[in-house]
Amino acid sequence: MSDQLFDSAREARGSGFRHSTLGRIISDPMGLLGITLVALILLGALLAGFTGYNPAKLAMRDRFLDASFAHLLGTDHLGRDLFTRALYGARIALGVAFVATGISFIGGLVLGMIAGYGPRWLDSLLLLFFDSLRSFPTVMLALALVTLTGPSLASVVLVVVLATLPGYARVVRAQTMSLKTAEFVLSARVLGARPWRILAIHILPNLIGPLVILVSMDIPVVITIEAGMSFLGLGVRPPTPSWGSILNDGYAFIRESSWPAIAGGLPIIIATLGFTFLGETLRDHLDPRLRKDA
Amino acid sequence: MLTYTLKRAGLAVIITAISLMLLISMIQLIPGDPAAVLLGPLASPEMREMFRQQMGLDQPAVIQIVRFFGRVLTGDLGTDVLTNRSVLVTVMEQLPFTLALVAASIGWSALLGIPLGCFAAIYRGSLADRIVGILSVSSIALPAFVVAVYGLLLFSVRLGWFPTIGAGDSGAPLDQLHHLVLPSLAVGLGWVGYLARMVRASMLEVLTENHIRMARAFGLPERTITYRYALKIAIIPTVVVLGMGVGNMISSAVFAEIVFARPGVGKLIFDAISTRNYPVVMGAVMITTGFYVLCTLAADLIAAGLDPRVRSTL
Numbered sequence: 001m002s003d004q005l006f007d008s009a010r011e012a013r014g015s016g017f018r019h020s021t022l023g024r025i026i027s028d029p030m031g032l033l034g035i036t037l038v039a040l041i042l043l044g045a046l047l048a049g050f051t052g053y054n055p056a057k058l059a060m061r062d063r064f065l066d067a068s069f070a071h072l073l074g075t076d077h078l079g080r081d082l083f084t085r086a087l088y089g090a091r092i093a094l095g096v097a098f099v100a101t102g103i104s105f106i107g108g109l110v111l112g113m114i115a116g117y118g119p120r121w122l123d124s125l126l127l128l129f130f131d132s133l134r135s136f137p138t139v140m141l142a143l144a145l146v147t148l149t150g151p152s153l154a155s156v157v158l159v160v161v162l163a164t165l166p167g168y169a170r171v172v173r174a175q176t177m178s179l180k181t182a183e184f185v186l187s188a189r190v191l192g193a194r195p196w197r198i199l200a201i202h203i204l205p206n207l208i209g210p211l212v213i214l215v216s217m218d219i220p221v222v223i224t225i226e227a228g229m230s231f232l233g234l235g236v237r238p239p240t241p242s243w244g245s246i247l248n249d250g251y252a253f254i255r256e257s258s259w260p261a262i263a264g265g266l267p268i269i270i271a272t273l274g275f276t277f278l279g280e281t282l283r284d285h286l287d288p289r290l291r292k293d294a
Numbered sequence: 295m296l297t298y299t300l301k302r303a304g305l306a307v308i309i310t311a312i313s314l315m316l317l318i319s320m321i322q323l324i325p326g327d328p329a330a331v332l333l334g335p336l337a338s339p340e341m342r343e344m345f346r347q348q349m350g351l352d353q354p355a356v357i358q359i360v361r362f363f364g365r366v367l368t369g370d371l372g373t374d375v376l377t378n379r380s381v382l383v384t385v386m387e388q389l390p391f392t393l394a395l396v397a398a399s400i401g402w403s404a405l406l407g408i409p410l411g412c413f414a415a416i417y418r419g420s421l422a423d424r425i426v427g428i429l430s431v432s433s434i435a436l437p438a439f440v441v442a443v444y445g446l447l448l449f450s451v452r453l454g455w456f457p458t459i460g461a462g463d464s465g466a467p468l469d470q471l472h473h474l475v476l477p478s479l480a481v482g483l484g485w486v487g488y489l490a491r492m493v494r495a496s497m498l499e500v501l502t503e504n505h506i507r508m509a510r511a512f513g514l515p516e517r518t519i520t521y522r523y524a525l526k527i528a529i530i531p532t533v534v535v536l537g538m539g540v541g542n543m544i545s546s547a548v549f550a551e552i553v554f555a556r557p558g559v560g561k562l563i564f565d566a567i568s569t570r571n572y573p574v575v576m577g578a579v580m581i582t583t584g585f586y587v588l589c590t591l592a593a594d595l596i597a598a599g600l601d602p603r604v605r606s607t608l
Binding site: 030128129131132133135136137138139140143144145146147148220224227228231232244247250251254255258261262264265268269272273275276277280 | 305308309310312313316317320428431432434435436437439440443444446447451452541542544545548549552553560563564567570572575576579582583586587590
């Protein structure tokens with residue numbers, strides 16, 4: 001009986017590539033565009049070492065060259081190849097995005113489950129803490145924090161975690177609370193399962209899916225925070241190439257040459273658009289309930 | 295409604311207090327001597343000692359926090375290290391510039407975004423709707439500082455249509471408007487897309503409701519139905535979101551002020567960081583955070599006023 005149901009369900013859904021997740025994303029124009037742009041960024045990060053230029057080597061005779069076949073995006077005020085620097089910037093941006101969202105993901109999961117399943121007073125305390133963290137405009141938080149810690153990659157990661165974790169924790173908390181009274185959790189409790197076992201085996205698997213989509217939709221936000229902080233000189237230290245610091249060079253020398261500004265902004269645009277398109281399509285196909293506006 | 299207002303306002307006070315506490319406890323968390331870190335490597339031992347006494351850093355942490363709250367409550371946010379003026383006065387001088395920028399950005403993005411959202415909802419599923427959808431998503435994804443630098447490069451440096459720096463002469467409103475165009479473009483662009491999406495979604499919901507079908511059955515023109523009947527209801531969630539969006543706009547405004555060398559709170563903080571004017575940084579961050587908490591409070595109260603169901607959520 002259950003096998004029959006399962007078969008007919010599979011039949012209705014269809015099988016093969018066209019109905020797989022990847023297939024459905026590619027058949028959506030927005031998803032296809034998103035996947036292409038993201039692939040470009042990933043490819044750039046992988047191939048950064050193969051352009052034939054050193055991203056930090058000065059060549060004062062080649063200052064402010066326009067784009068050409070030798071320098072695809074021109075050179076900056078120190079004669080460095082901007083295309084190479086933009087590709088290395090992809091490594092920084094993606095590195096920060098994955099490390100910081102990883103920490104936020106795990107932190108949000110743990111704190112959210114504690115708030116949702118733990119005693120009432122702990123829940124209220126954590127909730128107040130999350131709300132207070134969220135009451136800082138992100139840039140203000142970054143500015144205040146970096147005054148104290150000094151600019152570094154670690155401060156960028158810290159700001160991203162503080163800015164994104166409360167949101168994840170709140171979602172996890174809400175989900176945990178609704179699962180807490182679900183029949184399968186109640187029966188586990190009746191059978192004498194301890195709280196940590198219920199959380200780890202019965203509740204956790206139900207939280208991961210929606211949170212993964214939520215976190216992946218935040219990747220463009222994280223990339224923006226990293227680039228924005230580096231743009232303000234609060235992120236990575238020169239000469240490490242970050243998209244934000246390249247854009248800042250471009251801003252400082254905007255009257256001498258347009259290329260540094262273009263080379264810093266273009267990858268940010270490609271990355272944020274790519275990840276946003278991909279995230280939106282993923283969400284629409286995997287979990288339409290997460291749409292805030294639908 | 296009164297209970298809700300009191301509860302929600304109380305919560306706002308607690309949240310502000312906790313965020314202030316987080317802000318001052320940061321200074322305790324710096325590894326090493328705060329005076330050495332904040333004054334920089336060039337400061338003499340006498341300067342450090344003076345700074346420590348000025349900031350009360352030689353006292354235990356609990357006393358520091360209590361004293362700090364006492365001073366904040368009396369409106370004393372400390373003294374500007376460079377000019378010896380009150381931090382509160384310094385920040386309040388800059389705040390109007392930031393508020394003008396935020397108001398201009400909200401204004402133009404609402405004027406463009408709301409009609410776009412209505413348009414997309416009316417022609418749902420059409421090619422135009424899809425294009426508006428993709429443009430909205432794109433405008434939301436674009437960071438304000440990239441838009442600011444590209445706008446500066448194209449419209450000011452290359453085409454020379456708009457001024458590159460400042461906020462214009464204080465006596466000339468037209469000049470000030472001229473200086474507002476590019477910064478508010480950078481701050482508001484993302485909101486055009488966001489508002490269009492919000493309005494489209496809530497319009498679609500409202501357009502299926504009974505009173506709209508009734509109006510159609512009466513033979514009212516589609517235009518009247520859309521703007522007089524549907525939009526009036528569909529706009530409510532948007533108003534609330536705008537209140538919460540002020541925090542996001544303040545963040546974007548920091549970038550716009552720096553790129554266009556406009557006076558404002560963001561520029562003030564940024565300059566204060568480079569001169570290690572620590573009291574100004576903290577004072578300005580506190581005031582903007584407090585302002586942001588007030589805006590979310592106002593948004594929540596408006597929502598509760600319009601929709602009684604919200605009142606039972608607290």
